[in-house]
Amino acid sequence: MTPRYMALMARGIAAIASAVILTSSTPSIAASEEKQLVVTGASTIAPVLGEIAKRYESLHPDVRIDVQTGGSARGIKDARTGLADIGMVSRALKEDEKDLTSFLIALDGVALIVHADNPIAELTRQQIIDIYVGKINNWSELGGADEPIVVINKAEGRSTLELFLEHFGLKSPDIQADIIAGDNEQDIKAVAGNPFSIGYVSIGNAEYDIKAGVPIRMLPLEGVPATRETVAAERFPLRRPLNLVVSKQPEGLVLDFINYARSAEVRDIVESFYYVVPPGS
Amino acid sequence: MSSHLALRVTNPGFSLANCILWGAATIAGTLIGLIVFVVLAAAMPALSNVGLERFVTDASWHPTSDQFNLAPLIVGTLLVAAGALALACPISLAAAVFVTFYAPPSIATVYRRLMELFAGVPSVLFGLWGLVVLVPLIAKLSPPGASLLAAILVVTLMVLPTIMLIAATSLSSVPIEHLHGARALGFSRASTIFKVIIPAARSGLAAAAVLGAGRAIGETMAVMMVAGNVVKIPDSIYDPVRTLSANIALEIAYAMDLHRSALFVSALVMIAFVVVVVWALELLTSKAAFQANAD
Numbered sequence: 001m002t003p004r005y006m007a008l009m010a011r012g013i014a015a016i017a018s019a020v021i022l023t024s025s026t027p028s029i030a031a032s033e034e035k036q037l038v039v040t041g042a043s044t045i046a047p048v049l050g051e052i053a054k055r056y057e058s059l060h061p062d063v064r065i066d067v068q069t070g071g072s073a074r075g076i077k078d079a080r081t082g083l084a085d086i087g088m089v090s091r092a093l094k095e096d097e098k099d100l101t102s103f104l105i106a107l108d109g110v111a112l113i114v115h116a117d118n119p120i121a122e123l124t125r126q127q128i129i130d131i132y133v134g135k136i137n138n139w140s141e142l143g144g145a146d147e148p149i150v151v152i153n154k155a156e157g158r159s160t161l162e163l164f165l166e167h168f169g170l171k172s173p174d175i176q177a178d179i180i181a182g183d184n185e186q187d188i189k190a191v192a193g194n195p196f197s198i199g200y201v202s203i204g205n206a207e208y209d210i211k212a213g214v215p216i217r218m219l220p221l222e223g224v225p226a227t228r229e230t231v232a233a234e235r236f237p238l239r240r241p242l243n244l245v246v247s248k249q250p251e252g253l254v255l256d257f258i259n260y261a262r263s264a265e266v267r268d269i270v271e272s273f274y275y276v277v278p279p280g281s
Numbered sequence: 282m283s284s285h286l287a288l289r290v291t292n293p294g295f296s297l298a299n300c301i302l303w304g305a306a307t308i309a310g311t312l313i314g315l316i317v318f319v320v321l322a323a324a325m326p327a328l329s330n331v332g333l334e335r336f337v338t339d340a341s342w343h344p345t346s347d348q349f350n351l352a353p354l355i356v357g358t359l360l361v362a363a364g365a366l367a368l369a370c371p372i373s374l375a376a377a378v379f380v381t382f383y384a385p386p387s388i389a390t391v392y393r394r395l396m397e398l399f400a401g402v403p404s405v406l407f408g409l410w411g412l413v414v415l416v417p418l419i420a421k422l423s424p425p426g427a428s429l430l431a432a433i434l435v436v437t438l439m440v441l442p443t444i445m446l447i448a449a450t451s452l453s454s455v456p457i458e459h460l461h462g463a464r465a466l467g468f469s470r471a472s473t474i475f476k477v478i479i480p481a482a483r484s485g486l487a488a489a490a491v492l493g494a495g496r497a498i499g500e501t502m503a504v505m506m507v508a509g510n511v512v513k514i515p516d517s518i519y520d521p522v523r524t525l526s527a528n529i530a531l532e533i534a535y536a537m538d539l540h541r542s543a544l545f546v547s548a549l550v551m552i553a554f555v556v557v558v559v560w561a562l563e564l565l566t567s568k569a570a571f572q573a574n575a576d
């Protein structure tokens with residue numbers, strides 16, 4: 001009996017070991033009869049596209065979609081070289097990238113949020129910059145209460161931080177924050193818990209929480225109110241498109257998957273990530 | 282006949298148990314080995330490209346802007362753990378003495394069950410409580426609220442039941458002869474406890490504290506929710522801090538390349554801390570045992 005148990009044990013250990021090793025490297029094994037689609041690029045899009053891919057796979061059992069992150073730059077590069085069938089790019093294509101074709105799947109808008117009791121109606125671009133670099137430290141300098149401003153920033157690598165820094169022309173080390181939040185939800189809870197704080201979050205997420213009664217308020221930016229509608233209409237300034245890009249005119253499986261990712265069938269997935277569904281899809 | 286029967290019943294059973302135990306021990310050992318190996322392998326790119334020195338000499342921690350200083354995170358981790366232990370140890374020792382020697386049996390049982398329940402509460406609940414109750418309270422004292430103090434208080438609550446339960450167990454496992462001897466010498470209850478029982482139980486008490494330290498160093502979710510997570514050596518207990526574990530949890534989801542690798546260096550430093558803690562436990566308990574024997 002003993003050798004049998006030993007063999008079983010050894011097999012178990014081997015299975016666990018290979019599982020650990022597999023998850024630490026990129027899986028790239030596919031059966032030959034399966035149709036495979038490789039999608040690489042922006043880490044903002046990867047989670048939502050991963051969910052869309054899962055649903056697509058359940059509808060088409062012979063298709064396997066491999067979604068890998070690596071940033072928008074990798075999405076562009078892999079789509080050009082053909083390493084990936086589709087690239088994910090979380091910004092508009094630049095002039096020298098016009099050889100690629102882009103398909104908009106969602107829009108992401110980021111708004112500054114304050115506590116619902118905060119009397120500040122709007123902040124100018126310069127005021128926002130001054131608050132985040134620590135030049136303005138008290139709400140009284142902006143016409144509010146004589147209380148220190150609690151500045152909430154996002155953790156390094158978060159896409160909302162990148163968008164914020166890019167829009168306001170800031171660098172990560174310049175920012176003087178009092179609290180660093182990991183995700184939107186943590187940011188919103190911190191603002192709701194402190195009447196003198198300021199943060200920035202995805203508009204979809206903030207709208208959802210405001211409806212649920214969380215005491216926060218989104219500030220308009222450059223005169224445009226922060227709503228999903230102004231993001232969808234591409235009027236709200238602090239926003240970006242989430243694009244799928246391909247190097248040649250898509251056909252077959254690639255075209256079918258892109259159409260599916262832009263269809264009403266995945267609307268609930270896009271909204272569950274608090275992104276805005278573009279009009280007309 | 283009977284000896285055959287005995288062999289048939291006990292021998293296979295024994296070897297089955299033997300196999301299971303060996304197997305389980307091997308799996309546990311292999312897994313830990315693999316984890317350390319994977320962390321080390323993932324940390325290598327940062328260690329070789331950035332170099333060990335820059336992890337303490339860079340301007341700050343801004344991995345996407347090529348700054349990798351881990352020193353504020355190390356200080357933050359140690360401050361939170363030390364602060365929490367300084368609060369939790371005396372309180373849990375007092376609670377352990379209470380349930381073991383002072384409380385009536387019925388209350389002691391209820392109290393112990395309550396502490397066991399407390400020890401099993403998921404850390405995210407402590408974090409949520411800290412975020413919605415404690416942080417706003419501290420913010421009224423001195424903004425921003427999310428601070429070293431909030432982290433210390435939350436971690437104190439989390440390690441307290443663990444330390445208390447282990448301390449109570451080690452107090453009650455002191456040989457009954459010690460109690461009898463103290464009684465025979467006419468010691469009061471207080472002197473029996475503080476002069477006889479606690480010194481006799483010190484290795485178990487030290488173990489309780491060190492296990493608490495391990496949990497305090499590793500605690501992630503709750504600390505991340507209340508500490509503010511700003512990478513800076515705090516000037517006061519009202520300043521925000523970031524711990525090594527919170528650093529990983531905050532940034533790993535969207536980290537790439539060197540940034541990702543640097544987070545594994547962060548994990549490596551934590552593993553080193555835990556090794557030091559376990560080693561300290563080994564040293565403390567063997568030294569205490571040696572002294573107890575010498576006494």
